[in-house]
Amino acid sequence: MNTRLSTAAIDTLRANALRFLAIDAVEAAKSGHPGMPMGMAEIAVALWTRHLKHDPARPDWADRDRFVLSNGHGSMLLYALLHLSGYDVSLDDIKQFRQLDSRTAGHPEVGHTPGVETTTGPLGQGITNAVGMAMAEKLMAQEFNRPGHDIVNHHTWVFLGDGCLMEGISHEAASLAGVQRLSKLICFWDDNRISIDGDTAGWFGDDTPARFRAYGWNVVENVNGHDVEDVDRAIREALANTENDIGPTLICCRTTIGKGSPARAGTAGVHGAPLGADEIAATRAALDWAHAPFDIPQEIRESFDGRAKGERDRTEWQARMAAYRAAHPELAAEFERRMRGDLPSSWRALAPALVRRADNEAATIATRKASQVAIERVARALPELLGGSADLTHSNLTDWPGCGAVRADQFGRHINWGVREFGMSAALNGIALHGGYVPFGATFLVFSDYARNAIRMSALMKQRVVFVMTHDSIGLGEDGPTHQPVEHVPSLRLIPGVDVWRPCDAVETQAAWNAGISRTDGPTLLALSRQNLPHQSRDEAQLDDIARGGYVLADADAPKLVIMATGSEVALAMAAREALAAEGIGVRVVSMPCTNVFDRQADSYKRSVLPDGVARLAVEAAHPDTWWKYMVGAPKADVIGVDRFGESAPAGALMKRYGFTAEAVTDNARALVA
Structure with missing residues (x-):
């Protein structure tokens, strides 16, 4: 990079590099959303070049910061950041944006593109995934950190837009995050006041800062989203607040969608359509960008490259991890096992033994009660089991002796999600994505309708999540048709990748729990009865065949x-x-x-x-x-x-x-x- 350039000039070049990679990729695909990447470019520069803790060579490093693009339609901003930072996302990958078998899908997909932490696109779920990630980080820190050994100490950063805030799930997630004081969760609101239908003034008049303050968030207002230094100042203020444990932070960044486009900036026309050749030429002229499509000068690439700093941050953590391992070998081994997603070596033998134990007990009980018994047994064997209920703990039966309640100032393994079925389910996905826990969440089966898209996303992302759904049929009785699921089990079976278990007794219930815990390629949903069900006799072969x-x-x-x-x-x-x-x-x-x-x-x-x-x-x-x-x-x-x-x-x-x-x-x- 030309050392004679000012910091501001360098940052402008970085932002424009992001803009034009997005512009050119969308134009080549004849499809996509250039407006958000153009509008959030400076915010991305401030975060990714000055604050984000990550290593492009090791996207799975345990103590990396998590970055979530909740407004996932702007995926080209993330792909451009990954490419320029040094991840295994090539220029050819950028050129193949939205094409068959490319690594740069229309919306970011976890497990498909290195550096993508979660699959986003359905608005509001990204921020909710991030709440789950931040919750997992806080709980893992409480569980594993020891004086002088902070091996879990990272932030969760989120880009989100007006669409995410309009979705009802954002209210569920933000409210819970405030109550839990998830101070290492920092969100950037892309306040451009434009959505697909146009100026949002006609349908989105919330006082967003006041709303988030009411949730218990720290709010940084009046940030110029096109001034890297102003964004940097806001980030530093947010980071200072993380040390005070006063709750998550929302940074309100005023931006112009499609910044730099002479004819379309600030309009819905730049939201979800290519600019076209003439407007691209005009934008190049307006931003003084004389480079050909997909051409990023080497000096700009070098200024963006995050590999050297990433390696330093990761090796420094590895040194801290080595010291931790020496001081606390058993805890270190447990931490590493859980972050790998491995179950204890004893689980393979224990799982069938639990089924046989349930068979020997021959209990005639409701399968929701059998599930509670199974949860207690699994929780004793698996300290990573973490979950709870959406305000139905005493109906879903999800707690167990000694579980402890998750509170802002208290470690526990049982989460009171409140009446937030959708938020709970999407946050469970975030917990699973973060690593370290096997999460579950419960509600009535009929309310899987509220949670359905998060269940679908769990399957799409192949995450190990257990959804516990009780009161499984008209056998619910007097509560009537509003609470009696009739189409839910078959419709949930139709979601690719979801295993729906409807057990007939306590034995099958234990087998269903075993299956959900053992599965690593997708979620499991248990549909459980309110009424007592009789024990069914089986021989050894039949017990094995339940699986x-x-x-x-x-x-x-x-x-x-x-x-x-x-x-x-x-x-x-x-x-x-x-x-x-x-x-x-x-x-x-x-x-x-x-x-x-x-x-x-x-x-x-x-x-x-x-x-x-x-x-x-x-x-x-x-x-x-x-x-x-x-x-x-x-x-x-x-x-x-x-x-x-x-x-x-x-x-x-x-x-x-x-x-x-x-x-x-x-x-x-x-x-x-x-």
Whole structure:
């Protein structure tokens, strides 16, 4: 870099390099969002060149700062930063923006592009992921740091826009972050007052600084987002506040969307469309950028390169980690194991032993209660288990003896999320992404609607999160149709990558928890009953086969019918089998606690469970449509399900009206084999 240039001039060149990489990539793709990268360029320069603790050579370094682009449509800003900072994101990758199989997707995707910490795009979820990350950082610091050994000490930084703030989830996340005093969470609001439909004055009139102060945040106002020095001043103020533990910080940066574009700056026209050749030429002239598309002078590249500083920061931490390891070897080994995402070596043997313990107890209890028992057992074995409930702890049954409550000034392992189902679920994703914990969160199954997009994002990001959903059917009873899920289980099964378990008793519940804990490639959702369910007897092979998602629970010689069931309806299938056996009709009962897992089994196994040429009946107190795929190969078939909303009445009365009795199942089964 020309040493005769002032710091301000150098920063301007850096900002314009970011602008034109975004402009040129969007133009080449004929698709994208150039406005935000152009408007936040100086903010990015201030953070990434002066404050962000990261190592481009080691994007997974445990004590790095986390950077979240909540306004993920502006992804080219992040890709430009990664490229210029020295991450493994090449200029060819930039040129392939939004193209098939490129590393620079339309919205940032974790695990796809080095340096991307979370998948963003659905507005408001990035900031909420960041709340989870900041919560994990604070808890890990409380759990592992020792006097003279701060091995967990990093910040979570967030870029967000008006769209993120308009989304309701941002209120949930910001409120919780304030209560928890997550002081190492620092957010930059891109206050450009433009969204896709135009000037936001017509639909977004919040006093945002006052709103965040009401949440308990520190707010830095009136920051010129196009002045690197002013942004730097605001960052230093925010960092000083982290030492005082007074809560997270919102830095309010006034910006112009599309800064530098003569015709489109400050308009919705630059938000989500290429500038076009003529306007790009005019912008180059206006910003005195004489370089060809994708051409960044070497001097600017060198001034941005974060590898040398990143290596210094990382090796300094590694030295501190070595001292910590010498002083606290067991804690160090535990920290490293958990940050790798490995389970204790004892887990492989313990998991089946827990299933057998549940089998020996032969308890007749609600599966929500069986889940609480399973949580307690798992929590004793896995100190990384961390979770709670969205204001339904005593209904979801998510606490356990000695768990301790997570509070601003207190370490614990049980989180009271408040009535924030969506915020809870997206924050769980952030906790999982941060590393060090296996998170879970609970609510009523019917309220998975509120959380659904975060559950989907968990699957998209392949994160190990356990969603505990209780009160799984019309068996909920008197609370009525507003609280009785009928379409939820089948619709959740349709989300790629989500394993939905609906266990029939305490044994299957423990197996479901084991599956969720052991799984490393996506989330697990448990749909649990309010009502007590009887224990089902199994032999050793059947106990092992629960993990296959579907298995033969009870059989007959040359069965004439296979009854498939899940959850509370397995007991009805078993009762129907017994009644039909008295009539000389052999019935096989297949328990199908997780159709998603069963579908991944080998065809030979699936055929052994569901043989061709035998009539089939499926029974589930949920919408019936997803069961029909299991009827291929059966000469006659039927499904007993619920294809309308429930009613308010005692559970027994509802089950009888909707056809979920042993007698009704027996009658349906008899008709199929007549």
